[in-house]
Amino acid sequence: MITRLDDALGRQEAALTLRAQRQQLIASNIANADTPNYKAVDLNFAEALKRAQAGQPVTGSPPLLRTVARHLPPIPVAGGPAGAVDETASALPSVDGNTVDLDAEQARFAENTVRYEAAFRVLNGKLRSLLAAMQQG
Amino acid sequence: MSLFNVFTIAGSAVSAQAQRLNAVASNLANAESAAGPDGKPYQARQVVFRAAPVAGAAGGAGVEVAQVVEDASAPRRVYDPKHPLADASGYVTMPNVNVADEMVNMISASRSYQTNVEVMNTAKTLMLKALTLGSGS
Numbered sequence: 001m002i003t004r005l006d007d008a009l010g011r012q013e014a015a016l017t018l019r020a021q022r023q024q025l026i027a028s029n030i031a032n033a034d035t036p037n038y039k040a041v042d043l044n045f046a047e048a049l050k051r052a053q054a055g056q057p058v059t060g061s062p063p064l065l066r067t068v069a070r071h072l073p074p075i076p077v078a079g080g081p082a083g084a085v086d087e088t089a090s091a092l093p094s095v096d097g098n099t100v101d102l103d104a105e106q107a108r109f110a111e112n113t114v115r116y117e118a119a120f121r122v123l124n125g126k127l128r129s130l131l132a133a134m135q136q137g
Numbered sequence: 138m139s140l141f142n143v144f145t146i147a148g149s150a151v152s153a154q155a156q157r158l159n160a161v162a163s164n165l166a167n168a169e170s171a172a173g174p175d176g177k178p179y180q181a182r183q184v185v186f187r188a189a190p191v192a193g194a195a196g197g198a199g200v201e202v203a204q205v206v207e208d209a210s211a212p213r214r215v216y217d218p219k220h221p222l223a224d225a226s227g228y229v230t231m232p233n234v235n236v237a238d239e240m241v242n243m244i245s246a247s248r249s250y251q252t253n254v255e256v257m258n259t260a261k262t263l264m265l266k267a268l269t270l271g272s273g274s
Contacts, residue, residue, distance in 0.1 A: 016267075017139070020139045020140045020263070021139045023139070023140060023143055023259075023260065023263070024139045024140070024142045024143050024146065024197045025196055025197050027142075027143040027146045027147050027197070027256050027260070028146045028191075028196075028197035028198045028199065030147070030150070030252055030253060030256055031146045031147055031149060031150030031198075031199055031200050031253060031256075032150070032186075032188050032198060032199075032200055033249055033252075034154075034157075034186055034200075034245065034249060035186040035187060035188050035200055036185070036186065036187075038188045038198070041196050041197075043196075085196040102252070106252065109256065109259070113259055113263065116263055117263075117266070120266060120267065120270070123270065124269075124270055124271065127270065127271045128271070131271070
């Protein structure tokens with residue numbers, strides 16, 4: 001039954017978490033709108049959701065398989081976004097190397113807020129249906 | 138919880154922009170200070186931003202002030218023979234503050250400040266919403 005609950009809520013829960021994560025990336029772009037050499041990043045949502053459902057980390061490369069016990073464990077590489085986090089291309093990069101387009105980021109921030117709300121409502125609706133099914137009539 | 142990191146990121150930006158406003162205020166206040174405490178004319182100060190990684194925020198980055206640099210450009214020379222600090226040929230060395238540049242800097246800093254406060258407000262709304270998950274509509 002627990003796995004069924006997980007099946008019912010798993011995808012929506014992952015979506016809500018990823019929306020929050022994207023919100024964080026966009027916030028960091030807005031915060032660094034005046035930082036020289038900062039490169040704007042964004043979350044590739046489809047790729048991130050695929051990874052989240054496959055149990056892989058959203059950032060970083062997929063876990064290496066160790067088929068023989070004597071294989072060396074993977075060494076985590078510090079810095080440098082990878083995985084589902086991409087750098088966004090800017091139509092007009094600044095002279096100081098900054099690629100943040102503040103208007104586009106604000107639009108993305110608003111869009112992501114609405115999508116977070118949507119994911120929230122779907123999850124909330126599912127929870128309420130489950131609660132209704134659990135209560136006797 | 139990645140939405141908490143939005144506060145860290147946007148908060149670091151607000152504080153960095155406040156320091157930039159501080160530098161602008163100091164430059165504008167001393168635009169006519171022909172002599173500082175060391176007897177030399179005031180030199181304009183500029184803050185240099187740098188992206189600062191936030192613990193637990195994969196791919197996200199806050200801002201910090203890397204350093205405050207003194208503008209090395211040549212000071213203004215104003216002809217005013219009656220001025221007590223005038224040299225033998227009647228010129229007074231004034232600070233190298235460009236008031237128009239500083240006004241632009243001030244507008245940019247205050248806009249960035251407002252944007253980041255707005256980001257924090259949105260994150261707050263989303264988090265409060267997440268607290269109501271499973272109850273109400």
